[in-house]
Amino acid sequence: MAVDRRTIIGAGTAATVLTVFGGGAARAATGSTPAAGTGDARTRGYAFLDAAMDGYPDHGSIRLAQSYADQxxxxxxxxxxxxxxxxxxxxxxxGRASRARAVALGDALLYAQAHDPQYADGRLRQAYNVGPYVFYDGSAQPDGFVRADGSVNVGTQFGFTGTAVGDMAWAGIALAALAGRTGARRFLAGAVRIGEWVEAHGRTDEPLGGYKFGVDGADQKLPFTSTEHNIDLTCLFGRLARLTKDGVWLERRARAEAFLGKMWNESGGFFYTGTNDGVTINTSPVPEDTQTWSYLSLHDRRRAGSVDWAADELAVLDTADRPNSTVPAGQSYEGFTFSSASLVADEDSPIAPSQPKPDRNGVWFEGTAHLALALRERRAAGDERRAARLIASIERAQDRLGPGQTVGSRALPERSGVVSASSPLDTGFGFGYYPYRHTGATAWYLLAAARANPLRGH
Known part of the structure; x- marks a missing residue:
């Protein structure tokens, strides 16, 4: 099995339907993100984030943002x-409204840490439900993010019940960023709890070392070790060292970074994806995010060529005349695909049962955004020009792809939110991405457009 952060980590249960993986009025408590100008692409990106957060106004003020459009x-x-x-x-x-929203989301993550229905050790689950629905088998899920008994609503229906080290690291990075921006000790305390959970549940003394994948929903340790996860940890542990002034986090950061060194392919100029057993390196598929995030976190000039590897080897152009493309006639989008396996996906077979056939040239917009940001951060000859072209492609996608989609059955603001992929895309890791507006892709676009590196700061 190829390992990746997006692997479903439930307690041995599979999702019944898996389409990814892989606007409501703003509330007075957080407000709306102020417009930066009529028709501005970034303003529309933030409008989508607001709508994703405000999709269920009758289900409490403690809430997270829905990840994908209802469709x-x-x-x-x-x-x-x-x-x-x-x-x-x-x-x-x-803007103040955006900061208020960041604080509200951070407080929701802290609430999830403190009100898990089973565990009191600071873990966060892979996903939560934030509004009511009727599942495919006819069973009703009536609650919002906070259930009537005060516990958080874990995403059991799809099996999103486990805890991945990568997800924990990103949540810790976000909480540490909030701590640095607001000075609020509760956010730093939450980030430290995450770091301690990772140390207790992820640290391994296997030959390749590093930190392992996490646990499934039954709290059983998973055998994989992910390059991406350990990249995330170099940032989290570095931030915790800076904010707490405790040198133990530097030792932990060094452990994660040492694993990355073992995943580096010197002759190829890229990072492998990880290991299934702590002994043998997985040599295929090779994903995009390990190449870009490694540079964004480490700024290692000796291995900066990983950005070039992704830019050269994973570049795609999705056009309407391709057999499985869902791009409308007359449109085309450039960018990057998810992994080396995406480029050789079987275009005659669906990605998953009841799903469409993949387009080998489908653009993964989330990855395209963080590659653009890595280029902007690196600033080698031609990097800025190429990054600007990629961001322009993402902005065209926000304008034109995914019309008529909703969150919480509410129409999204017009031309807001970036779809996860231009056409159905097989990642090569057991899941696909599709043209649905996506919180993660939109957030990465906004970070790239603002030149805001979320992995900087250690």
């Missing part, structure tokens, strides 16, 4: 990772 088929699922990104994107905006 994706995941109902009111709010992935922890996507909400961490939404916090970081809001902190990249100078």
């Amino acid at each position: 994706a088929g995941l109902f009111s699922t709010a992935f922890t990772y996507d909400n961490a990104l939404a916090i970081l994107a809001h902190l990249a905006h100078p």
Whole structure:
């Protein structure tokens, strides 16, 4: 099995329907993000984040943002990772309303830490429900993010019940960023709890070392170790060292970074995805995010070529004349795909049962955004020009793809939110991405557009 942060980590249960994986009025408590100008693409991106957060106004003020438009088929699922990104994107905006939204989302993550229905050790689950729905089998899920008994509404229907180290790291990064911006000790305390959970449940003395994947919903440790997760941890542990002044976090950061060194392919100029057993390196598929996030976190000039590897080897152009493309006639989008396996996906077979056939040239807009940001951060000859072209492609996608979609059955603001992929895309890791407006893709676009590196700061 190829390992990736987005692997479903329930307690041995599979999702019945899996379409990804992979506007409501603003509330007085947080307000709306102020407009930066009529028709501004970034303003419309923030309008989508607001709508995703405000989709269920009758279900309490403590809430997370729904990850995908309703049409994706995941109902009111709010992935922890996507909400961490939404916090970081809001902190990249100078307005008070965006900061208030970041604080509200951070407080919701803290609430989830404190009100898990089973555990009191500071863990966060892969995803939560944030609004009511009727599942595919006819069973009703009537609650919002906070159930009547005060516990948080874990995403059991799709099996999103486990805890991944990568998700925890991103939540910790977001909480640490809130602590740095607001000075509120509760956010730093939450980030430290996350770091301690990772140390207790992820640290391994296997030959390749590093920190392992996490646990499933039954609290059983998973055997994989992910390069991406350990990249995330270099940032989290570095931030905790800076904010707490405790040197133990530097030792933990060094452990995660040492694992990354073992995943580096010197001759190829890229990072492998990880290991299934702590002994043998997985050499295929090779994902995009390990190449870009490694540079965004470490700024290692010796391995900056990983950005070039992704830019050269994973570049795609999705056009309407391709057999499985869902891009409207006359449109095209450039960017990058998810992994080396995406480029050789079987275009004659559905990605999953009842799902469409993949387009090998489908653009993964989330990855395209963080590659654009890595180029902007690196600033080598030609980097800024290429990054600007990629951001323009994402903004065209926000304008034109995913019309008529909703969150909580409420129409999204016009031309707001970036779809996760231009056409159905097989990641090569057992899940796909589709043209549904997505909190994570939109947040990464906003970060790239603002030149705000969420992995900087250690």
